[in-house]
Amino acid sequence: METDRDHAHNERDLVLLQPVIATRRPFYYLALFFLGFTSIAFFAWLWQLKQGLGVTGLNVPVYWGFYITNFVFFIGISHAGTLISAILRLCHAEWRRSITRAAEVITVLVLFFGVGSVIMDLGRPERALNVLLHPNFHSPLLWDVCSITVYLTASTIYLYLPLIPDIAILRDHGAKPAWLYRRLAIGWCASEKQKRVLNRAISVMAVLVIPIAVSVHTVVSWVFAMTVQPMWHSSIFGPYFVVGAIFSGIASLLIVMALIRRIYLLQDYLKPIHFNNLGLLLLVMALLWFYFTFAEFITTFYGSDPSHLVVFYSKLSGRYAVPFWTMVVTCFIIPVGILARRKTRTITGCVIASISVNIGMWLERFTIVVPTLSQPRLPWAKASYSPTWVEVAITIGFGATFMFLYMLFTKFFPIVSIWEVQEGREMAIPEVVERVKSYFPGEVLPSA
Amino acid sequence: MPRWGMVIDLAKCTACQACTVACQTENNVPCVPPKEAARGRIISWISVLPQIEGEYPRLSMRPTPLPCVHCDNPPCIRVCPVQATAINPEGVVRQIYARCIGCRYCTNACPYTRRMFNWYKPEFPGEFTEALNPDVSVRPKGVVEKCTLCHHRLQKARDEARAAKRELAEGDYVPACVEICPAGAMYFGDLEDHNSTVAALARSRRAFKPLEELGTHPKVIYLAQGEWSGGDGQGPRT
Numbered sequence: 001m002e003t004d005r006d007h008a009h010n011e012r013d014l015v016l017l018q019p020v021i022a023t024r025r026p027f028y029y030l031a032l033f034f035l036g037f038t039s040i041a042f043f044a045w046l047w048q049l050k051q052g053l054g055v056t057g058l059n060v061p062v063y064w065g066f067y068i069t070n071f072v073f074f075i076g077i078s079h080a081g082t083l084i085s086a087i088l089r090l091c092h093a094e095w096r097r098s099i100t101r102a103a104e105v106i107t108v109l110v111l112f113f114g115v116g117s118v119i120m121d122l123g124r125p126e127r128a129l130n131v132l133l134h135p136n137f138h139s140p141l142l143w144d145v146c147s148i149t150v151y152l153t154a155s156t157i158y159l160y161l162p163l164i165p166d167i168a169i170l171r172d173h174g175a176k177p178a179w180l181y182r183r184l185a186i187g188w189c190a191s192e193k194q195k196r197v198l199n200r201a202i203s204v205m206a207v208l209v210i211p212i213a214v215s216v217h218t219v220v221s222w223v224f225a226m227t228v229q230p231m232w233h234s235s236i237f238g239p240y241f242v243v244g245a246i247f248s249g250i251a252s253l254l255i256v257m258a259l260i261r262r263i264y265l266l267q268d269y270l271k272p273i274h275f276n277n278l279g280l281l282l283l284v285m286a287l288l289w290f291y292f293t294f295a296e297f298i299t300t301f302y303g304s305d306p307s308h309l310v311v312f313y314s315k316l317s318g319r320y321a322v323p324f325w326t327m328v329v330t331c332f333i334i335p336v337g338i339l340a341r342r343k344t345r346t347i348t349g350c351v352i353a354s355i356s357v358n359i360g361m362w363l364e365r366f367t368i369v370v371p372t373l374s375q376p377r378l379p380w381a382k383a384s385y386s387p388t389w390v391e392v393a394i395t396i397g398f399g400a401t402f403m404f405l406y407m408l409f410t411k412f413f414p415i416v417s418i419w420e421v422q423e424g425r426e427m428a429i430p431e432v433v434e435r436v437k438s439y440f441p442g443e444v445l446p447s448a
Numbered sequence: 449m450p451r452w453g454m455v456i457d458l459a460k461c462t463a464c465q466a467c468t469v470a471c472q473t474e475n476n477v478p479c480v481p482p483k484e485a486a487r488g489r490i491i492s493w494i495s496v497l498p499q500i501e502g503e504y505p506r507l508s509m510r511p512t513p514l515p516c517v518h519c520d521n522p523p524c525i526r527v528c529p530v531q532a533t534a535i536n537p538e539g540v541v542r543q544i545y546a547r548c549i550g551c552r553y554c555t556n557a558c559p560y561t562r563r564m565f566n567w568y569k570p571e572f573p574g575e576f577t578e579a580l581n582p583d584v585s586v587r588p589k590g591v592v593e594k595c596t597l598c599h600h601r602l603q604k605a606r607d608e609a610r611a612a613k614r615e616l617a618e619g620d621y622v623p624a625c626v627e628i629c630p631a632g633a634m635y636f637g638d639l640e641d642h643n644s645t646v647a648a649l650a651r652s653r654r655a656f657k658p659l660e661e662l663g664t665h666p667k668v669i670y671l672a673q674g675e676w677s678g679g680d681g682q683g684p685r686t
């Protein structure tokens with residue numbers, strides 16, 4: 001009887017295997033489209049390698065620009081996955097089941113682009129391994145190297161573990177290439193013992209991954225905060241960056257979810273309720289983000305250290321006023337306006353808010369990196385910065401390549417966790433009933 | 449152990465920029481073509497920078513030669529992920545070109561903006577190639593460079609003193625900028641030696657250190673133009 005029921009569910013969820021088994025034409029067109037941008041970026045990078053960083057718009061004293069902005073932005077997005085999925089898992093938020101995979105993939109993939117952005121920024125990328133040969137543990141950049149390596153490892157494991165049962169399903173369905181799935185399934189046969197070990201391992205990883213994720217973005221912020229430069233040297237930067245990271249992470253997850261729902265016809269799995277819940281989370285983060293931004297600026301203003309005020313006013317009313325106020329509108333006014341009302345917190349509403357948030361968060365990183373550099377303490381080295389085609393091409397190329405790799409992932413593995421959805425249906429419902437009962441006084445009835 | 453330092457008398461500086469040129473030739477600092485210079489890519493280890501003082505209509509311009517101030521507590525060194533820059537026991541902040549990965553973290557951490565990046569392969573047009581100083585290595589593209597206080601001159605001076613079997617005396621070792629200054633506005637020597645000229649000048653009432661409040665402990669010390677001394681490098685408040 002047990003197997004019969006299992007079988008029925010398997011049949012029901014087979015639609016989730018569809019993207020892996022069959023590939024339609026538009027996939028190839030879209031892939032080509034993205035790869036087009038990838039190749040332009042690749043060409044731009046070769047050009048930069050040959051000529052030197054002079055082909056960028058960077059100068060004295062704006063030594064960092066688009067690349068470092070991208071670095072912070074991509075690492076921020078990586079908080080979409082692992083962190084959110086780990087928190088939801090640990091809280092037993094049952095609605096998480098169909099979105100965790102989509103989130104975790106974002107993390108693992110986008111980290112490569114974060115690291116890639118730094119490599120792009122190096123004057124001598126071929127010497128990058130010097131950070132291992134001659135490490136200086138006083139340098140926040142080295143802390144970054146360490147924490148990002150740990151994070152990448154942990155989140156790869158955390159993506160892989162819940163993937164094993166699904167890989168076994170693919171293996172049993174004879175998906176090609178068979179050797180790949182056989183290898184990756186490491187002999188999964190869904191025995192009770194295996195399930196217990198797996199669930200244990202997933203919980204352990206979920207607990208581990210949260211402090212790692214928090215540390216990653218804290219350390220990224222310390223790259224700035226540990227210098228004495230005006231408006232970088234701020235103790236609020238650690239939590240401020242973490243909040244911003246989760247904020248843009250949720251926004252990216254919402255966009256990705258809307259896309260896969262649309263493209264792979266997963267309306268039954270990614271329902272309006274998922275968007276609603278994540279939309280609420282996004283709303284909370286928007287408010288938190290505003291709180292941090294406000295705290296940061298008001299303390300700078302009242303402290304009124306002249307060197308800080310120069311940077312402060314360049315953001316509020318000077319050269320960087322346009323990106324700054326666009327950031328305020330796109331990070332706060334638009335998302336709060338849309339998400340605060342139930343009527344507009346629809347899938348479309350969430351997607352619009354998320355796109356807006358991602359634009360805003362990129363601008364936030366930009367207005368942190370560049371204005372400080374362009375107004376150093378000694379007033380004679382002022383300069384403005386605008387990127388060249390090389391930086392723009394590499395930035396767009398990174399985004400496009402990320403999308404391409406994400407698409408590719410969906411062609412090899414189910415983007416909604418099949419076994420977790422099944423498990424949710426079979427076990428979670430009675431579990432939740434019991435849990436809710438236990439919240440209240442009186443006799444707790446034994447489960448059915 | 450000496451602690452090398454420099455004193456610059458702002459009252460004497462005529463803004464002739466001979467120091468910049470001398471440094472340029474002494475240290476094989478690349479010539480940046482005008483187009484790149486206009487984009488803010490000039491490389492110069494010591495620049496004479498205009499400081500505007502006072503408020504309109506009582507304005508005055510004070511030329512201020514600024515090399516790397518060789519902080520005793522250098523923010524640039526702490527942040528370099530690969531230890532490509534270090535302070536030696538004599539207080540000179542040096543750069544290892546062969547190790548620098550060109551991340552430019554140090555350039556951003558230096559409050560004086562005194563670290564220069566090689567945006568392109570260095571260029572030395574025409575006869576400049578023949579005029580290169582053999583004592584100083586030419587930097588590759590993509591690394592950071594900065595004032596070394598003409599460290600190669602120190603090595604030479606030490607060798608000469610040793611050959612003559614005597615101690616290094618004051619004036620044996622001076623950087624090219626100090627040597628050339630026609631106004632005699634720059635002094636160089638051992639700040640640790642109480643009797644040296646620089647140590648005496650550093651004790652004067654006119655002496656102040658640039659951005660001293662940041663705790664970087666610069667070893668380039670200015671003598672203010674007027675009576676005013678100490679401060680934030682922003683000039684006297686009149």
Ligand code: SF4
Nearest residue numbers: 516517519522524558
């Ligand atoms: S002036 Fe700048 S480059 Fe020179 S030692 Fe100080 S921080 Fe380093």
Ligand code: SF4
Nearest residue numbers: 528548549551552554
């Ligand atoms: S640019 Fe070179 S010297 Fe400066 S921090 Fe990076 S590796 Fe170190």
